[in-house]
Amino acid sequence: MAINDDDLDKLCFLARLALNEGDRAPLKSDLQRMLGFVDSLRDADVGDCAPMAHPHDSDLRRRVDAVSSGDQCDQLTALAPAASAGMFLVPKVIE
């Protein structure tokens, strides 16, 4: 499968990436190679393998339903570029 400019535009939109014009060709080539690698996996014989959702045969660890963390508002909002009244502030988004 070849990556064309439309595919690249769509991937960039989904990943919210704004590419410089000069980055387009190298990225297209990288993506092409990744797809080539994925294609090569198709050649592996997996006839005896059931499809799996995870490479490790391990059980999902579960925790008891208990509150184990308290108010971290000040520490968390201190990491944010902008915060006010305990809230994280982001550029206005409204639908």
Added chain:
Amino acid sequence: MSAAVDAWEAVIGLEVHVQLRTASKMFSGAATAYGAEANCQANVVDVALPGVLPVVNAEAINKAIRFGLAVGGDISADSVFDRKNYFYPDLPKGYQLSQFAQPIVAGGLVHARRADGSLLQVQLTRAHLEEDAGKSIHDAFAGATGVDYNRAGTPLLEVVTEPVLHSAADAVAYLKALHTLVRWLGICDGNMQEGSFRCDANVSVRPRGSDQLGVRSEVKNVNSFRFVEKAISYEIERHIRLCERGEQPVQETRLYDAARDQTRSMRSKEYAEDYRYFPDPDLPPLRLSEAEIAAQREQLPELPQQRYRRYLEELGLSDYDADLLSTERALSDYYEQVAAAAGDAKLAANWVLGEFSAALNSAQLNVEDSPLDSARLGGLLAKLASKEINGKIAKKVFEAMWRSADSAAEAIDRLGLKKIDDSAALAAMVDQLIAQHPEQWAQLQQGQDKLLQFFIGQAMRATRGQADAGVLQGMIRDRLGQ
């Protein structure tokens, strides 16, 4: 318009987000209580700081299993958490953890009743576990949106129906039955104002008789039964109007505006809905053993639908009473205990739905906070059932018991309302009444039977209702020579 409307059939499928009642979040140990100060209940996992890992809340899983068993769905021995990728500020990871290809519950049936009493069975597609997003506040900051992650990571069970509903009224009947069920099971508090039970409706129309599905629109996050009904009705009419004009509805998400009673477009789905689901590499599959599922099955209570049928068929309650007594678990359990103690199921139903519910209402109390426990009310009704007291006295005793910790016997004693069973004293009183009212007595003797009630009434007044009306009637008839 109605002929045109009849030519179309609405097809509705519902997705309900049921917030599971847990102390902590789906994948973190932060609290889930509603109404806390912004971001005081968010931790490093909820805001997706680098390097943190999710750990699943066992109680959310158990509650999902109980739901699946209650609707007769298949509990998956192997279910998987996927990443649903999209960007929005209230989703700090850039993906929501949700179950896509392998949900914990497949299938199932919800039993609902329409307003006219007819049965509505709604086929479920699935129910899957996922995490809630945070909340965006758009109007509090100039030029900025504020984000509160307290809700981020709260466990949700998303319950999805097949597109099998055909009217707004049926959609609401289903929602009410689901709402009853999740509260009954104790898996959700059902508070719609606080967003604990939120509905998205997928609506389309097709020519009546067709088996093709039309293009659907999705109405998001409607938070009351009344608004769901209005929003769906509006959408059905809008789709029919478009189709009648020969236009095709667009696949899109719409918001219901209650103030204007209309829906408006929120975003077009064609580009936005590319979620690129894939299994979360941080969470291995959730494997459930038969023993774990059986342990949850043992915890299932008798379900509202089962109780409703038992009330109708075994206890002989009216449809109306059976319905009211199988809707709210606390009231239903209270009724069960009263009926057992009273030994008379119909009498207990009358009193629990009558005097008791009226007293709760006027005191603005929940059943759980009732000052009169079920054993005491049952004791009072046992005395009424055995005719130890009559209905009028029972009401007085009820009021006294509501305001005290007395048993029925204690309240009756305290109020001096014990039934007069001294027949000699009653006989003397009857003779005295006859002497006091010679005209009425003569008329009664001449066959004016309604005067029998006059004498019984006089006797009841004289004894403050403590005499047995049947005994009095026998004594008067004796004296009439009947």
